[in-house]
Amino acid sequence: MIDQTNFETWFLMYADNELSAAEKLQVDEFVHQHPSFKKQFDIINQIKFKPTDIQFPDKSILYSDQMEEAEMRFVPDESIVFPGKETLYRQVKTRKISWHIPIGIAASAIMLLGLFSLLNTQKEVQQSNGISKVVKQSPILNSTDSVEPIEQEIVQAREVPVVNKKNDKVIVENILPIAITEVIATQSIDNIETAAAETLPQTVSSNFSPDALKAAELRNPVTSVPEVNPVAINAAMIIEASNRKDEHSKLRGIARKITRQLFRQEEQPEGTHYIQVASFNIPVANKK
Amino acid sequence: MTEQEYNICVDEYADRVYRFILKNMQQPEDAQDVVQSAFEKMWKHREEVKAETAKSYLFTVAYHQMIDHIRKNKRVALVDEFNDSAKVTGAKQSVLKKELENALQQLTPLQKSLILLKDYEGYSYDEIGQITALNASQVKVYLHRARTQLRAYLGKIENLI
Numbered sequence: 001m002i003d004q005t006n007f008e009t010w011f012l013m014y015a016d017n018e019l020s021a022a023e024k025l026q027v028d029e030f031v032h033q034h035p036s037f038k039k040q041f042d043i044i045n046q047i048k049f050k051p052t053d054i055q056f057p058d059k060s061i062l063y064s065d066q067m068e069e070a071e072m073r074f075v076p077d078e079s080i081v082f083p084g085k086e087t088l089y090r091q092v093k094t095r096k097i098s099w100h101i102p103i104g105i106a107a108s109a110i111m112l113l114g115l116f117s118l119l120n121t122q123k124e125v126q127q128s129n130g131i132s133k134v135v136k137q138s139p140i141l142n143s144t145d146s147v148e149p150i151e152q153e154i155v156q157a158r159e160v161p162v163v164n165k166k167n168d169k170v171i172v173e174n175i176l177p178i179a180i181t182e183v184i185a186t187q188s189i190d191n192i193e194t195a196a197a198e199t200l201p202q203t204v205s206s207n208f209s210p211d212a213l214k215a216a217e218l219r220n221p222v223t224s225v226p227e228v229n230p231v232a233i234n235a236a237m238i239i240e241a242s243n244r245k246d247e248h249s250k251l252r253g254i255a256r257k258i259t260r261q262l263f264r265q266e267e268q269p270e271g272t273h274y275i276q277v278a279s280f281n282i283p284v285a286n287k288k
Numbered sequence: 289m290t291e292q293e294y295n296i297c298v299d300e301y302a303d304r305v306y307r308f309i310l311k312n313m314q315q316p317e318d319a320q321d322v323v324q325s326a327f328e329k330m331w332k333h334r335e336e337v338k339a340e341t342a343k344s345y346l347f348t349v350a351y352h353q354m355i356d357h358i359r360k361n362k363r364v365a366l367v368d369e370f371n372d373s374a375k376v377t378g379a380k381q382s383v384l385k386k387e388l389e390n391a392l393q394q395l396t397p398l399q400k401s402l403i404l405l406k407d408y409e410g411y412s413y414d415e416i417g418q419i420t421a422l423n424a425s426q427v428k429v430y431l432h433r434a435r436t437q438l439r440a441y442l443g444k445i446e447n448l449i
Contacts, residue, residue: 016406046384047438049311049388056305063295
């Protein structure tokens, strides 16, 4: 119901033609009863825009035939092709990492290491048995028998590991060739003498039979030290000579060194045996 | 919609849509582009558009294209020339009519569209809401606000005259 509080909304809806015929009649009566509102009512109804005679300039462009032509206009001519399409192809370079080669190398290295370790262990066991036999069969030589003092020192130097390692296997491996040992013994003779005096009796310097020494000399003639007395040739020289044939393969030597470093067995003061793997000592049962 | 129905739409609605757009944009070339684009769109979608709703479809498409065009080009010139021109024009009615046209340009594009859709085409609040993506209540409020704004302006002009 129109009243003095909401007349403006009714006037606006009247102008918008959103009122029914009955509502319009109510508005007309309200304006008639309240002439003071007639001016506002007239202004609101003046604010109406009537369509002008404006026309679209060229309707012909809107008709369907023109639209079809416009559609036809945009059909691509597929007969036109780019001539040098091959030059446009590109390929992103991807770096493929092949793991077959590194894995193969690693597997081969592990297999070789294992194989050499196994062979080395067997060989050393055989050698240690042979050396023990030789040592047992050979007579003990006196250290004073026709051996020059320097040669005795060299022998002592070679035999220091014999006492320290208390293992024939270690003796063989720690002995240097004579030509090199002579130089080293000359240079560090004081140290060697000191070490030998503490641990090694003089009578142990040469303890092989003459036949064994001669055979070793024949297999491995020492040309660099012609003045050496045959009596001075000791067990280390013989074992070294016998091992010469095993050093053909450098790979085997490397494998043996690695094996020694990895599985170095030491005896502790209490008599407990350990296997040293890298920096760790792993206790093992005592050897009997 | 058939091809024949489409051509009838051109005859019936091209001028109306153009009038509506031109009153909003004040640029005949731009208004023609908008109308042509609206008819092109209806032609492309003639399979989906029904003849009964073609008029509403055209006004809706044209309205949104116009709004996009205005936003992109910002060519709405909010002229403020009516004060001087009102003082030099002749008859009162012609002055009011011209000032009414000028006052229309003071409104926002949405307000103008609401006024023109209501006055030119006689659309209801619901129909205007469908075209302008508003609901009927919003159309009513915005439309009344626009008319009140115009009334206030015209009252000021009448006092000057």
